[in-house]
Amino acid sequence: xxxxxxxxxxxxxxxxxxxxxxxxxxxxxxxxxxxxxxxxxxxxxxxxxxxxxxxxxxxxxxxxxxxxxxxxxxxxxxxxxxxxxxxxxxxxxxxxxxxxxxxxxxxxxxxxxxxxxxxxxxxxxxxxxxxxxxxxxxxxxxxxxxxxxxxxxxxxxxxxxxxxxxxxxxxxxxxxxxxxxxxxxxxxxxxxxxxxxxxxxxxxxxxxxxxxxxxxxxxxxxxxxxxxxxxxxxxxxxxxxxxxxxxxxxxxxxxxxxxxxxxxxxxxxxxxxxxxxxxxxxxxxxxxxxxxxxxxxxxxxxxxxxxxxxxxxxxxxxxxxxxxxxxxxxxxxxxxxxxxxxxxxxxxxxxxxxxxxxxxxxxxxxxxxxxxxxxxxxxxxxxxxxxxxxxxxxxxxxxxxxxxxxxxxxxxxxxxxxxxxxxxxxxxxxxxxxxxxxxxxxxxxxxxxxxxxxxxxxxxxxxxxxxxxxxxxxxxxxxxxxxxxxxxxxxxxxxxxxxxxxxxxxxxxxxxxxxxxxxxxxxxxxxxxxxxxxxxxxxxxxxxxxxxxxxxxxxxxxxxxxxxxxxxxxxxxxxxxxxxxxxxxxxxxxxxxxxxxxxxxxxxxxxxxxxxxxxxxxxxxxxxxxxxxxxxxxxxxxxxxxxx
Numbered sequence: 001x002x003x004x005x006x007x008x009x010x011x012x013x014x015x016x017x018x019x020x021x022x023x024x025x026x027x028x029x030x031x032x033x034x035x036x037x038x039x040x041x042x043x044x045x046x047x048x049x050x051x052x053x054x055x056x057x058x059x060x061x062x063x064x065x066x067x068x069x070x071x072x073x074x075x076x077x078x079x080x081x082x083x084x085x086x087x088x089x090x091x092x093x094x095x096x097x098x099x100x101x102x103x104x105x106x107x108x109x110x111x112x113x114x115x116x117x118x119x120x121x122x123x124x125x126x127x128x129x130x131x132x133x134x135x136x137x138x139x140x141x142x143x144x145x146x147x148x149x150x151x152x153x154x155x156x157x158x159x160x161x162x163x164x165x166x167x168x169x170x171x172x173x174x175x176x177x178x179x180x181x182x183x184x185x186x187x188x189x190x191x192x193x194x195x196x197x198x199x200x201x202x203x204x205x206x207x208x209x210x211x212x213x214x215x216x217x218x219x220x221x222x223x224x225x226x227x228x229x230x231x232x233x234x235x236x237x238x239x240x241x242x243x244x245x246x247x248x249x250x251x252x253x254x255x256x257x258x259x260x261x262x263x264x265x266x267x268x269x270x271x272x273x274x275x276x277x278x279x280x281x282x283x284x285x286x287x288x289x290x291x292x293x294x295x296x297x298x299x300x301x302x303x304x305x306x307x308x309x310x311x312x313x314x315x316x317x318x319x320x321x322x323x324x325x326x327x328x329x330x331x332x333x334x335x336x337x338x339x340x341x342x343x344x345x346x347x348x349x350x351x352x353x354x355x356x357x358x359x360x361x362x363x364x365x366x367x368x369x370x371x372x373x374x375x376x377x378x379x380x381x382x383x384x385x386x387x388x389x390x391x392x393x394x395x396x397x398x399x400x401x402x403x404x405x406x407x408x409x410x411x412x413x414x415x416x417x418x419x420x421x422x423x424x425x426x427x428x429x430x431x432x433x434x435x436x437x438x439x440x441x442x443x444x445x446x447x448x449x450x451x452x453x454x455x456x457x458x459x460x461x462x463x464x465x466x467x468x469x470x471x472x473x474x475x476x477x478x479x480x481x482x483x484x485x486x487x488x489x490x491x492x493x494x495x496x497x498x499x500x501x502x503x504x505x506x507x508x509x510x511x512x513x514x515x516x517x518x519x520x521x522x523x524x525x526x527x528x529x530x531x532x533x534x535x536x537x538x539x540x541x542x543x544x545x546x547x548x549x550x551x552x553x554x555x556x557x558x559x560x561x562x563x564x565x566x567x568x569x570x571x572x573x574x575x576x577x578x579x580x581x582x583x584x585x586x587x588x589x590x591x592x593x594x595x596x597x598x599x600x601x602x603x604x605x606x607x608x609x610x611x612x613x614x615x616x617x618x619x620x621x622x623x624x625x626x627x628x629x630x631x632x633x634x635x636x637x638x639x640x641x642x643x644x
Contacts, residue, residue: 010202014539015531016552017577022198023206026105026546030198030620031149033061033108051535052474059101062111066092069114069143070361074368076118082450083371086457090283091364093461095245095276095468096356102470109152110357113159115143117361120163120185121296133184135634138627140188145195153203154349159358161339161346162303166296194623197616210547212348220341223329233340234331236273236353237310241266244393246363247386249278249464250425251393253418256470257516259410260418265403268320270311273353275468279360280460281386281429282436282453283367288382290370301362303335308359310336310352376440376449383433390426397422408504409520411512432460472517480522486590489528489538493579493594496541497528527584541578570595 010029012021022029041054071088079087091097091114100107119136147156167180193200224230241263245251255261255275263269279287291298313334318324331337340346370376397419405413435456443449489495504523513519525532533540555576573581574595582592 014534014537015543015545016541016548019545019547019549020202020206022202023210024545024547025148025153025199025203026151028105028108028149028151030196031108031146031151032624033146033150034058037061055104059104059107062104062107063092063098063101066097066111066114069112070364070368073114073118073365077365077369079368080371080450082454083368085454086283086371087364087368089454089457089461090280090367091360093465094279094360094364095249095274095464096279096360098465099274099276099468100357105151106155106354106357108150109147109155112143112146112150113155113357113361114365116140116188117159118365119188120159120181121166121300122181134630136181136184137187137191138630140185141191141195141623142627144189144192148192148196149199154354155357157345157349158307158355161343162300162307162358165303166299169299170296191623191627194619195627197620197623198613201613201616206547207348209549209551211550211553212547221328221332230347233347233350234311234336234352235271236351237270237312237336238273238277238305238308238353238356239268239270239312240309242277243305244389245276245278246284247281247389248393248422248425248429249276250421250467252276253421254467255407256410257514258414258417258512259405259407259412260414260421261407262403262413262415262418262422264407265405265413268316273351274356276464277356277359278464278468279363280367280457281432282457282460283363285378285382285386285433285436286370286376287363287366289378289380290366294366294369297362297365301359301366304355304358304362306335307339308352308355309334313337371450371453376453378437378440383437386433387430390430394423394426397426406509409508410516411508411510414512428463432456470517472521476515476518477521477525480518481526484522484526484589486526487592488536489533489582489592490580491537491539494539494541494577495533495592496573496578496581497543498581498583527590528582541576 010020010022012019021027028034037058038054041057045051045053067088070091071084074084074087075081092111097107097110100110116139119140144156147153163185171180242252252263252275253261255264255272261272261275264272311329311331313329313331313336315328315332316330319326319330329337336352340349402415403413404415407413436453439449439452439456443452508516508519524530525535528536528538528540530544533543578595580592580594582590585591
């Protein structure tokens with residue numbers, strides 16, 4: 001989005017009539033890590049052919065941050081080094097986190113989450129003296145600010161909601177306010193707002209003018225209409241049968257490059273957010289065995305499971321098992337419906353599946369704390385349940401007849417391949433369980449036992465990542481794009497993307513291919529799908545965005561009426577300042593048609609900055625400087641103390 005000459009833009013005139021780039025959180029305009037990575041790498045690469053390198057480095061850095069943060073969390077909780085290492089592998093490589101590499105803003109939020117999550121949930125008496133409270137405030141402020149600046153304020157809001165509920169029930173149990181870190185948490189949140197002030201200010205200024213501020217009316221009991229914000233917000237819900245993925249990594253099957261996701265044939269299967277929520281079968285039985293002694297993490301995990309259900313609420317269960325509830329929204333009575341229907345601000349957030357990150361966090365934290373050098377206690381009941389589920393799924397893979405399903409991108413379902421993949425995954429899970437129990441039972445040397453289980457966990461997640469992550473080598477993608485000989489869009493025109501025929505090749509539905517991941521990526525680049533028009537620095541009026549001005553929505557809603565006053569649509573497009581239209585032809589090529597140059601409206605002009613913007617920038621810089629100075633002094637003092 002940013003060219004070499006303007007890697008710190010505040011306004012994006014390449015979308016719609018223009019909109020504030022800084023107002024959207026996902027571009028992470030003010031995020032220090034993004035600024036460092038891109039400012040260091042952009043001068044040395046081609047921004048068109050090599051633009052994947054800065055993004056790859058950016059994602060690897062955040063997986064490393066997630067690993068370090070999880071290690072530090074377990075050590076703060078009193079876990080052993082081996083337990084912390086296992087947790088530091090399991091959390092960033094779990095399905096709910098590692099697959100966020102396809103959605104970098106949420107990977108940023110997941111990476112920083114362990115830094116501040118425990119400090120929000122922990123009991124105040126664990127902090128010793130003023131320096132401990134100061135440390136808590138500073139790390140809460142830095143980590144939450146990093147999440148906001150990195151483009152993921154939603155994770156912050158959602159975790160704070162669950163944390164408030166946990167502390168509320170803790171208060172009901174003990175009837176003591178000193179069990180709640182109220183002042184430290186509030187101070188940390190204020191510091192986070194100060195550190196992320198530029199982003200908070202610009203996002204707020206944009207939000208009150210955006211489509212999120214003028215959302216459709218809520219339908220509390222009836223199913224929201226298709227296309228409404230409420231309907232889109234719940235699209236990625238996690239149904240109950242997806243949680244068997246905790247037992248075996250490929251329990252649902254893979255969806256790319258060959259379509260072997262057998263669960264897609266289920267009638268109620270929703271859109272997929274992540275191919276698996278796997279956290280490691282050894283980590284699972286270890287965590288369940290320690291759930292009683294780590295209740296706050298167990299409550300966090302169970303609460304996240306219920307919130308991630310989204311549309312699969314009590315009414316859905318009533319309709320499925322008892323056949324009544326017709327005419328009532330499936331989500332009614334569920335946690336997602338209650339929170340996102342009645343609490344302000346939360347109705348603007350989308351996708352219940354984002355809560356799954358908290359499940360990975362809770363399981364990894366409990367497993368890390370349960371891993372002891374002296375004696376490792378595995379959850380025997382959990383292991384029996386895992387073996388039972390593995391056996392049941394194995395039998396079903398032989399008993400169920402062949403099912404059919406067609407994915408618009410990855411083609412027809414390969415049922416035989418899906419069942420073979422499922423059986424292999426179940427065998428691997430059973431083997432891992434046997435290895436974990438065997439090592440814990442028969443290896444008496446603590447060092448050998450810990451080293452072995454760490455190695456087994458590392459190998460387990462290497463294999464899982466190789467299965468779960470899509471692979472589309474940039475060299476193959478670029479070769480396929482170049483072979484199409486596509487002419488780039490002009491940077492001095494404003495385009496409208498129209499639909500004539502299909503947006504994607506019809507052959508994708510008919511045939512499977514091991515190169516489909518590469519083909520899909522090349523097709524989107526060549527036809528300027530999504531925001532790929534920014535590769536040409538071209539302006540597209542109806543580009544895909546996470547937020548847009550409410551006036552744009554109003555324009556599209558009034559379009560049928562406005563068309564009546566024009567002899568053809570071209571007159572309307574010219575009036576709103578569109579110079580050309582383009583579309584994907586039936587043959588797959590990009591067809592561009594220039595309109596007569598007769599602009600009646602001026603081009604998009606960047607408005608003035610929000611009031612107080614420079615003050616927010618100065619406040620943020622001063623805050624970051626003070627925090628870094630404190631961390632430096634504290635680290636130096638700690639090092640001198642350890643030497644002394």
